[in-house]
Structure formats: C-alpha cells, structure tokens
Amino acid sequence: MALFNGNGFEIPTILKTTLDDNDCLLGVDSTGILFEITKANLSAALTSSGGTTAPSTSYPAGMALLLDGGSLTDKSGNNRNASPVGVNSPTAVTGIDGKQVLRWSGAGNQELLIPPFLANTSGATLYCVCAINGGDNYNLVRTSPIDDYWKFVSGSGYFGTFRDSRYEGYPSNMPSTGSHLVSIHASANSYEVVVDTVSKGVQSSTYVPGDRFRIGVNDKVFTGDIALLLIYPQFTQPGSTSDLGVRNAIKSAYPSLPFS
Known part of the structure; x- marks a missing residue:
C-alpha cells in the first residue's frame, strides 16, 4: 500500500x-x-x-585483504591499501556484472604493490575474480622473486604464488579469455589451484609467505580486469564449508561467473 x-x-x-x-x-x-x-x-x-568504503558484498570473517569495487583501498579493515609501483595505475571502469573493476591495458606498466603481510602464517587462501581479455602470458599475483606465470604461452601455468619456486606446467589449460574465479589453496603440505570451482589437481608443496605482494606484474603483461582479490591468512580446504561460504558470496556478487 x-x-x-x-x-x-x-x-x-x-x-x-x-x-x-x-x-x-x-x-x-x-x-x-x-x-x-x-x-x-x-x-x-x-x-x-x-x-574507506565498505565491501560491496559480505564475505566470511577473518580476511587479511579485500580489494573490490575498482578501488585500491583495502576493505578488510586491515589498511593494506594497494599503490602503483610506478606512475601508472590500472583504471577503475565498469566490468563484470556492471561492477567497478580495475583494468590493466596490456601496457606492462600498471603493477600494484602491497607491503607483504603474511609473515608467520602457515598457509593462505586466495580468491581472484578476473576477466582475461587475451594474451598468452600473465601473472596476477607474485609473492616471491621468481619467474612465475599464471598462464604461459603453452596454455599451462607456472604458478609460484605462496612459493619460493614455480611449478613447471601446473596448472594446465589456464584461461585466455572470459571471466573466471581462480583460487589458490596453499599449506605446508599441499597446493591446489581451482578455476571456476574445478580443481586443477593437488601438488605437494612447502608454503612460503613471500617477501612481496605484487598485483598484475609488469614483466608478465596482463590485459584484462581484476574485480575481486580476497586473501585469507590460513589454508582453506577446497569444497569445505568455509570455502563454499566464500564461493557462494562471490557468486552472489558476480552471478555471470561460469559456475553454479
């Protein structure tokens, strides 16, 4: 009425x-x-x-970092804001599902840094909503001084996030186009990359927090968007109640992601 x-x-x-x-x-x-x-x-x-703006979606508590909404401001409450390595920064534009995102142009000069924040942790879990707009080589998050890729020209990754050495040819068939949810689940004993809720297999691992936290690194030129970067300072088992809580919140925020 x-x-x-x-x-x-x-x-x-x-x-x-x-x-x-x-x-x-x-x-x-x-x-x-x-x-x-x-x-x-x-x-x-x-x-x-x-x-400081509030997160556009409510995610489970305990996060170490939350970047979303096309902002460099950390919305986790930990004040871990991103800043450009040089004079150029990714631009805030409208992207997936009409949400504000950070867009990398492919120029190779828009890398972001956050002072390292995972010291004294025994594991970590990363969730990234990204849109890949072509390009054979890219690395969205680097935590150690190694030559690692999220995707190489072969189509496979050479992941080194949360490690001190890269995997060779893991994971296979990383995306070169489209919007995706990529998560990394790293502990002292295992390492697993999951793309759109599908596991890329489990690797043996030694977790290394790293001495840096770089996003969209310049030497692996990225063309595309990062809509969400969410870090938890502990290992979360893929498919667990905690993991499903995060996935469901992400899917609610970005309903066009290619999983149910």
Whole structure:
C-alpha cells in the first residue's frame, strides 16, 4: 500500500541498502538547486579522497585483504591499501556484472604493490575474480622473486604464488579469455589451484609467505580486469564449508561467473 503525505507526495515504503549502477541520490545545494549524485560519482570521490568504503558484498570473517569495487583501498579493515609501483595505475571502469573493476591495458606498466603481510602464517587462501581479455602470458599475483606465470604461452601455468619456486606446467589449460574465479589453496603440505570451482589437481608443496605482494606484474603483461582479490591468512580446504561460504558470496556478487 502506498503512503502519501499531506501534499499528495508518495512516500517510499521500500528501503534499499545498496545502490545499483543506474541509481542516484538527489540533494539540494545551498542555493536551493537540486543536484544528482550517481553511484560512480560517489565511488570516485571516496577513492580519490582515500576514504574507506565498505565491501560491496559480505564475505566470511577473518580476511587479511579485500580489494573490490575498482578501488585500491583495502576493505578488510586491515589498511593494506594497494599503490602503483610506478606512475601508472590500472583504471577503475565498469566490468563484470556492471561492477567497478580495475583494468590493466596490456601496457606492462600498471603493477600494484602491497607491503607483504603474511609473515608467520602457515598457509593462505586466495580468491581472484578476473576477466582475461587475451594474451598468452600473465601473472596476477607474485609473492616471491621468481619467474612465475599464471598462464604461459603453452596454455599451462607456472604458478609460484605462496612459493619460493614455480611449478613447471601446473596448472594446465589456464584461461585466455572470459571471466573466471581462480583460487589458490596453499599449506605446508599441499597446493591446489581451482578455476571456476574445478580443481586443477593437488601438488605437494612447502608454503612460503613471500617477501612481496605484487598485483598484475609488469614483466608478465596482463590485459584484462581484476574485480575481486580476497586473501585469507590460513589454508582453506577446497569444497569445505568455509570455502563454499566464500564461493557462494562471490557468486552472489558476480552471478555471470561460469559456475553454479
């Protein structure tokens, strides 16, 4: 039932808690003129001012890092903000499912860094929502000074994230196009890459937190988007209740990802 005030103005009775991309806020300036604030205006203002924005989706507690919404600001509450290695940074644009993302142009000069933050941990789990727009070689996260790839020209990865040496030809058949969820589950005994909820196999491993945390590294030129980068400072077993909680939250935020 609609409600009306004394002047015949309909009073909204449905409360929204999030803004869609086409929504806007209306205000009145000091001269009495109406003005409009869009979601993009608000996000840009918060990012440029260094403000901390809330995560656009509620993820299970205990995260060490959360980057999403096209922002370099860490939304985990740990203040681990990303910054460009040089003068260039990936740009914030609209990407998967109409969400703001960070876009790498393929120029090889938009690498981001975060001071290393996983010291004294015995395992880690990484979730990354990315859109790959071509390119044979890319590496989205590097944690040690090694020549590692998330995808090499052969189609396989040479993963070294959370290690001090890379795997040779693992995992196979890494994506070169499309939007995907890639997760890495690393412990002192095992290492598993999962793409769109499908395991790429389990490897024996020695977990190494690393001495750096680099995103979209320059020497492995990346063309595409990172919509979400989420790190937990412990090993999470793929398919466990904890892992499924994160996957379900990610799927809710990015419903077009190619898994159910």
